Amino acid sequence: MVDTPKPEELIKNIDHTPPETPWEETVPDISPGNFCYPTKKKNLEYLSMPTTTVDEWSPADEEWPLPDNWQQIVHDGFKDLLGKYRSLKIFMDTCVRCGACADKCHFFIGTGDPKNMPVLRAELLRSVYRNDFTRVGKILKKIAGARPLTKEVIKEWFTYFYQCTECRRCSVYCPYGIDTAEVTMMARELLSLLGLNINWILEPAANCFRTGNHLGIQPHAFKEMIEFFCDDIEEITGKKIEPSFNRKGAEILFITPSGDAFADPGTYAMMGYIMLFEHIGLDYTLSTYASEGGNFGLFTSSEMMKRLNAKMYAEAKRLGVKWILGGECGHMWRVIHQYMDTMNGPVDFGEVPVNPITGTRFDNALSTRMVHITEFTADLIRHNKLKLDPGRNDMYKVTYHDSCNPARAMGLFDEPRHVLKAVCNQFYEMPENTIREQTFCCGSGSGLNTEEIMELRLRGGLPRANAVRYVHEKFGVNMLSCVCAIDRAALPPLMEYWVPEVDVCGVHELVGNALVMDGEIERTTNLRFEPLTDETEVEADV
Amino acid sequence: MNAAYLYSLIAVVALGLISYAGVAVAGLEGFFGIFIPYVALIVFVVGFASRIIDWGKTPVPFRIPTTSGQQKSLPWIKHDRFDSPYSTFGVIGRMALEILLFRSLFKNNRVGFSDGGGYQKIYYKWVVWLWLFAILFHYAFLVTVVRHLRFFTEPVPFFVEMLSTVDGIMQVGAPGMFLSGVVLLAMASLLLVRRIALPKLKYMSLAADYFPLLLIIGIAITGILMRHFVKVDVGAVKELTMGLATFRPSIPEGGISAVFYVHLFFVSILLAYIPFSKLMHMGGVFLSPTRNLPNNSRSVRHVNPWNYPVKTHTYEEYEDDFREKMKEAGLPVEKE
Numbered sequence: 001m002v003d004t005p006k007p008e009e010l011i012k013n014i015d016h017t018p019p020e021t022p023w024e025e026t027v028p029d030i031s032p033g034n035f036c037y038p039t040k041k042k043n044l045e046y047l048s049m050p051t052t053t054v055d056e057w058s059p060a061d062e063e064w065p066l067p068d069n070w071q072q073i074v075h076d077g078f079k080d081l082l083g084k085y086r087s088l089k090i091f092m093d094t095c096v097r098c099g100a101c102a103d104k105c106h107f108f109i110g111t112g113d114p115k116n117m118p119v120l121r122a123e124l125l126r127s128v129y130r131n132d133f134t135r136v137g138k139i140l141k142k143i144a145g146a147r148p149l150t151k152e153v154i155k156e157w158f159t160y161f162y163q164c165t166e167c168r169r170c171s172v173y174c175p176y177g178i179d180t181a182e183v184t185m186m187a188r189e190l191l192s193l194l195g196l197n198i199n200w201i202l203e204p205a206a207n208c209f210r211t212g213n214h215l216g217i218q219p220h221a222f223k224e225m226i227e228f229f230c231d232d233i234e235e236i237t238g239k240k241i242e243p244s245f246n247r248k249g250a251e252i253l254f255i256t257p258s259g260d261a262f263a264d265p266g267t268y269a270m271m272g273y274i275m276l277f278e279h280i281g282l283d284y285t286l287s288t289y290a291s292e293g294g295n296f297g298l299f300t301s302s303e304m305m306k307r308l309n310a311k312m313y314a315e316a317k318r319l320g321v322k323w324i325l326g327g328e329c330g331h332m333w334r335v336i337h338q339y340m341d342t343m344n345g346p347v348d349f350g351e352v353p354v355n356p357i358t359g360t361r362f363d364n365a366l367s368t369r370m371v372h373i374t375e376f377t378a379d380l381i382r383h384n385k386l387k388l389d390p391g392r393n394d395m396y397k398v399t400y401h402d403s404c405n406p407a408r409a410m411g412l413f414d415e416p417r418h419v420l421k422a423v424c425n426q427f428y429e430m431p432e433n434t435i436r437e438q439t440f441c442c443g444s445g446s447g448l449n450t451e452e453i454m455e456l457r458l459r460g461g462l463p464r465a466n467a468v469r470y471v472h473e474k475f476g477v478n479m480l481s482c483v484c485a486i487d488r489a490a491l492p493p494l495m496e497y498w499v500p501e502v503d504v505c506g507v508h509e510l511v512g513n514a515l516v517m518d519g520e521i522e523r524t525t526n527l528r529f530e531p532l533t534d535e536t537e538v539e540a541d542v
Numbered sequence: 543m544n545a546a547y548l549y550s551l552i553a554v555v556a557l558g559l560i561s562y563a564g565v566a567v568a569g570l571e572g573f574f575g576i577f578i579p580y581v582a583l584i585v586f587v588v589g590f591a592s593r594i595i596d597w598g599k600t601p602v603p604f605r606i607p608t609t610s611g612q613q614k615s616l617p618w619i620k621h622d623r624f625d626s627p628y629s630t631f632g633v634i635g636r637m638a639l640e641i642l643l644f645r646s647l648f649k650n651n652r653v654g655f656s657d658g659g660g661y662q663k664i665y666y667k668w669v670v671w672l673w674l675f676a677i678l679f680h681y682a683f684l685v686t687v688v689r690h691l692r693f694f695t696e697p698v699p700f701f702v703e704m705l706s707t708v709d710g711i712m713q714v715g716a717p718g719m720f721l722s723g724v725v726l727l728a729m730a731s732l733l734l735v736r737r738i739a740l741p742k743l744k745y746m747s748l749a750a751d752y753f754p755l756l757l758i759i760g761i762a763i764t765g766i767l768m769r770h771f772v773k774v775d776v777g778a779v780k781e782l783t784m785g786l787a788t789f790r791p792s793i794p795e796g797g798i799s800a801v802f803y804v805h806l807f808f809v810s811i812l813l814a815y816i817p818f819s820k821l822m823h824m825g826g827v828f829l830s831p832t833r834n835l836p837n838n839s840r841s842v843r844h845v846n847p848w849n850y851p852v853k854t855h856t857y858e859e860y861e862d863d864f865r866e867k868m869k870e871a872g873l874p875v876e877k878e
Contacts, residue, residue, distance in 0.1 A: 011655070011662045018745035048853070084848055086600040087831045093593075094826030097751050099743045100646075100672060103653040109664065119746050136750075136818045143549055145748040171608045175640070175647045175676075176823055177832035179608060209855045210863065219864050220871035246874050288873060289860050302603075303852055310854040318857055338606055342844045364615045368840040375615050382618060409606070411613030411626040411837055418619070433651060433666035437610040437625070463653075466664040473659050 003033070004455045007498055011462065016103070016112045023120055024127070024147060028159040035059040036162050036450050039202035044195055046206045047304065052195035059158060064151065066194055071149055075132055077193045081186050082133065088186050091178045092129045095122060101170040101180075106441050107163055110459030115160050118170035118180040124156055125187050158196055161187040163456065165445035166299070166331075167404035172437050184446070189301040197300065201447035205296040208308050212291040213258035219245075219288035225261045226286065229271050236529070238521030241278045243286055248319050250285035251356060255312060256327025256373075257293040257485035260506070266488040268527045269328055269506025272515075276377065276508065279517045280357050280385060284325065290315035293332040294485060298339075299447040306343040309335055313344050316369070323353035324370040328506050330445065330484035333372060333412070334405035341368040358383040372406075374415040374483060377511060381422045387516040392526065393424035395533045396479035398510065399471050400429070401464065401491070402439035403484035413437075416483050416507050423514035428475045434467035444490035457490065458497050465498035472499050480504050547738065550752035554760050554808075561807035566800040574803045575782055576791040582810035589817025594825050603846040605839040608832040626837045633836050640833055644680075647673045675736065679729035683758075685709055685722035686765075693783040715770060723769075727762035730755050754821055757812050764805035774799045 004010070019026060028034075038059060044051045050073075053065040067073065081088055101118040103109060108116035115121060123145070130137030130146035137146030147153065166181035191197070204214035211218055217225065223245050230241045244250065256273065260266040277284055290311040297304035316324050326336060341347070345367065353362040353371045360379045362371050380386050400420055406412035413436050420427050434440050443461030444450075471477040480491060480502050491504040513526045525531055564570040611622025627633045639645040650673060651666045689706050692698040710718035734755045737743050768774045778794040779802060785791040816822065828834065836842075861868065861875055868875050 008662070014655070016742070018741050023745065082600070084601060084603060086597060086602045086829065087606065089597055089600050090826045090830050093597075094820065094823040094830070096820045096823055097743075097746050097748065098647070098672060098676070099740070099746065100650050102742050102746070109653055114742065114745055117742065117746065123746070134818070143749050145750055168608055171832055172610050173646055173649055175644055176827050177608055177640075177646070177830040179606070179832045182606065182832075210860075212860065218867060219873055220867045223871050223873060248874070288868070289857050307852045307854050310852070311857075314854070314857060336840075338839050339604055341839065342604055342846050343849065345843050360616070362615075364613070364838070364841050366841045367843045370840065372615075378619075379616055382616070408608055408610070411609035411611060411622070412615075413612045414619045415615060431666070463664055466662075469661060470663065473661075 004458065004497075010459070014110065014112050014459075016108075018114045023114055023123075024142075026115075027152065028115070028156050030059050030155060030159060032060060033453065033455060035159060035453070036198035036200055036448065037452055039197040039199040041195075043199070043202040043206040044197065047202070047209060047307075049197070049202075049304075050193055050195045059155070064154065064196075066151070066154070070154075070194055073193050074149060074154075074190050077190050078129070078132065081189065082129075085182075085186070087179070087182050090176070091122065091183055092126050094176045095119065095126070095178055098175065100173045100175065101178075104170045104173050105180075106165075106167070106169070106443055106463045107456075107460045110443070110462040111456070115156075116163060118174075118178075121160055121164055121180055122178065122183045124153070124160055125183055128153060154191070154194070154196070157187050157191055161191065162198055162448065163460075165404070165441045165443065165448055165460065167441035167445055168408040169404070169438065169440065172408065181446075185298075185302075188299065192301055198447065198450070200450035201296050201299045204294075204447075205300060205304060205308065208292050208294075208296065212287075212289045212311060213261075214292055214294055214296060215258045215262050217258060217261065217291065219291075222258075222261060222288045222291050226270070226274070229261075229267060229274065232527075232529075233271055233275055236523060236525055236527065237275070237517055239275075239278065239517055239519065241274055243274055243277075244284075245286050245288055246319065247285035250319060251283040251322050252285075253290070253316050253319060253321040253324045254284050254286055254327065255290055255293045255324060257329040257332060258291055259294070259485035259489055260327060261291075263489065265492070265503070265505050265509060265528075266485050268509035268512065269488070271527050272506065272508030272510070272512030273327060273373065275512045275515055275517060276380075276386075279515055280380065282356070285319065285321070287315045287319070293327055293329045295332060295335045296447055298331050298335055302339075302343075305335060305339060309340055310344050312336075312340065312370075313347060313349070316347075317349040320349065322350040322369075323365070325373060325376060326370055327373050328483035328485065328508060330403035330405040330486055332405075332485075334409040336368065336370050337410045340370070355379050357385050372410075372412060372415065374412065374419055374507060377508070378415045378418040381419060386422075388423055388514045389516050390423050390425045390514050392513045392523065392532055393510050394426070395526070395530070396424060396505075396510070397426040397428065397475055397477045398424050398479045398481050399427070399468065399477045400435070400507075401442070401468075401480055401482040401484075401487060402435055402437075403482055403487055404439060404441050404445060406483055407439045408437055412483070416481075419507055419511060420481060423510045426475075428471050428477050430467040430471050434463065440464040440467065442484075442487045442490040442494060444494075445486055449486055449490050454493070458494060461490070461494040462498065464491075465494050468495065468502055469499045472502055478502055481507050481510060483507050546747055546749045547752040547756075549749045550756050553753060554756040557757075557807065557811060558760060558764075558804050561804045562800050565803040571793045571797070571803065574807055575793055576786065578810045579786060579806060580791075582814040585814040586816055589814075590822075590825065593817050593822055594829075597826070597829050601847045602831050602835070603848060604831075605835045605837075605844040606831055607835045607837045609837050613837055628836055628838050628841075630836065633834055637828070637834055641827055644673055644677050647676060672736070675729050675732050678725055679733060682722045682726035682729060686720075686726055689720065689722065693780055694787040696784060717769060719770065723762055723766055727759060727766065730758045730762060734759065750819060754812065754815065754819065757808055757815070761805060761808045761812065764801055764808065767801050768799070768805060772799050772801045774802050
């Protein structure tokens with residue numbers, strides 16, 4: 001972050017005026033800091049994916065290592081996708097360039113680069129579509145907005161389709177529902193036919209394939225990490241918890257992103273889950289094989305998504321569980337909600353999910369057999385099955401960031417809010433144009449949470465951060481809660497830059513704090529080992 | 543970028559001149575009055591149908607609605623029937639709101655920066671203009687088209703008469719001015735001005751964005767000219783259009799003003815242009831998978847017709863990789 005300007009300077013210098021040169025003639029800036037590092041070849045080989053012609057290369061190189069017939073590969077791949085996805089055809093054909101999407105993208109708002117307007121991002125692909133697949137484009141060429149596929153276009157695709165976080169905000173406003181996430185997914189799939197992938201996506205994907213999780217945590221280490229959290233829980237609550245792993249015959253398999261086992265503040269959310277399950281006596285197990293909720297295949301190709309996702313159902317079947325409970329994660333829930341059952345179903349294990357504590361049947365998960373943790377916890381709270389002391393979260397003035405995928409690819413809005421309002425006393429919403437279906441991305445989703453593009457991420461995260469700043473100034477908000485592991489990794493540096501007074505947490509960290517477990521000792525700290533403030537006690541006394 | 547609207551302007555003016563000269567100078571009434579309209583109609587019908595069939599035949603592998611409201615989950619959480627539809631009924635509601643009221647466009651807002659409270663604030667301001675221009679434009683177009691049915695029917699159906707009466711309610715001039723024609727011209731012009739005046743919009747616009755607007759402006763202008771200024775012989779026009787409608791085409795004796803032929807030519811061009819252009823959004827809006835599918839994919843399995851088996855990393859392979867470490871850590875294994 002050495003070269004990153006100060007926040008005030010950065011925001012003042014954002015210019016939304018388009019440049020003089022037409023976009024077709026504007027060459028993208030492919031200098032260090034503006035691109036994600038390409039993947040190491042070993043990851044491609046491990047996943048049996050197409051590779052580039054040389055092992056080591058940089059997008060800053062003049063000549064990219066593409067195979068001789070690269071044009072044919074992309075053309076054929078494009079044709080294949082057009083035959084497979086009605087969405088792609090409709091999105092290529094129907095855009096009228098009304099401009100409604102233009103300033104809805106967080107990357108456009110934060111950079112002012114016109115190619116970050118969703119409409120132009122799609123035009124990058126659409127122009128080639130017109131040239132290769134439409135009559136008018138073939139005849140009228142440039143006048144019809146067509147342009148041939150050149151190496152420069154490939155460079156542009158690599159730059160801008162890895163500058164989209166597939167958050168779907170633009171598609172909310174589009175009169176035809178054109179979804180740039182879909183366009184970006186197709187473009188990335190085409191790029192990957194040439195071996196053009198980024199390391200921050202492919203390395204986790206390769207890790208996940210082998211070890212079961214993105215971070216490459218091996219089974220014994222995964223178990224140790226969870227046990228380490230249990231030691232912390234014991235220190236804080238006096239309760240000794242011993243979760244089971246890979247246990248056959250458990251009622252429920254719990255799967256959460258591996259980030260929750262790996263780094264703060266996700267780890268506190270993990271502690272929250274474990275405490276909750278212990279408290280209600282849930283018959284559940286964790287799996288070291290299906291130890292990843294997230295799915296970086298979603299950011300690569302539909303095939304890779306399916307290959308990685310297959311573990312969930314396979315493991316549920318092997319262990320003989322009735323249903324699967326899923327932790328807090330964004331894109332994981334897009335995959336589970338909109339893709340999993342279609343790709344890897346129909347299920348051949350278990351039964352319709354029923355909350356064993358409340359008896360609630362989750363009919364909305366009738367076919368997938370997978371329930372979101374906030375659906376589960378909200379149900380427990382609604383039925384008064386939890387004893388909660390929200391005062392233990394009084395050091396926090398909390399707001400809630402709707403993560404893109406649970407918001408716009410699932411419709412999960414009120415469940416987490418119901419939980420939050422039960423476990424903390426001070427909850428404040430951000431302005432309405434920045435929450436729920438209009439929520440802004442953290443700026444680092446879809447595999448862009450990588451250090452080398454930090455300034456871009458800070459720019460992309462600006463609209464979110466600015467809304468947090470607003471509630472921080474107005475209500476003193478100091479805690480940004482979310483239900484996404486990428487958020488929990490991406491929002492802390494974003495906050496540190498734009499609103500350093502605000503910290504980040506998972507919803508179930510706050511649940512863990514508030515939960516009064518049977519036989520626990522009097523708590524003196526929260527899950528972060530921060531002392532419960534005197535203020536809390538004074539207020540309680542009064 | 544100037545080239546984009548210049549090309550379109552030149553094209554439309556040229557088309558107007560060709561048809562005017564074709565009739566007024568070369569006397570090609572039959573060509574512009576009979577041949578071209580029929581060709582245009584055939585191109586439109588065949589082109590439009592084949593595009594819809596092509597879209598329809600392309601699979602929808604995944605159920606990917608953009609959810610703009612609360613999902614249906616727990617019974618006590620109020621679910622958003624239209625923005626996150628769970629049933630076909632909800633989807634029909636969502637689509638109706640989208641197609642009849644342009645609901646998504648209504649949500650449009652504009653982003654801006656302002657100094658306030660010691661820091662740069664980003665604000666979002668609801669803007670109604672695009673929605674307003676667009677919806678007035680489309681409804682004016684619809685009314686105009688329906689109104690024109692009187693040229694192709696005998697007797698004229700009551701709803702066409704009724705609509706024309708309502709449309710002429712302003713009672714300005716004689717014959718009375720139709721509101722729809724004026725609104726159509728005004729809105730098409732405003733959409734054009736917007737496209738040229740707003741820098742971002744101008745930057746993204748292609749010739750294909752200006753051309754249909756200019757063509758429609760041309761249609762509206764020639765239409766208004768005929769009714770209020772050139773005063774074409776409406777009886778003769780109807781003779782020609784009825785001839786077209788009944789497939790017994792003929793050019794009426796005594797002739798019709800060349801302005802009429804320009805009008806008809808513009809309309810023919812527009813019709814023939816639709817299947818090859820962004821104007822296909824009129825069909826596409828019905829088929830967009832982010833809008834016309836229910837948000838119930840966890841409850842009802844969606845089938846992908848091209849779903850194929852893939853290579854996965856099985857548990858057995860995983861255990862083979864890590865068996866010793868698992869045993870050491872006390873994790874259960876399938877094979878000792």
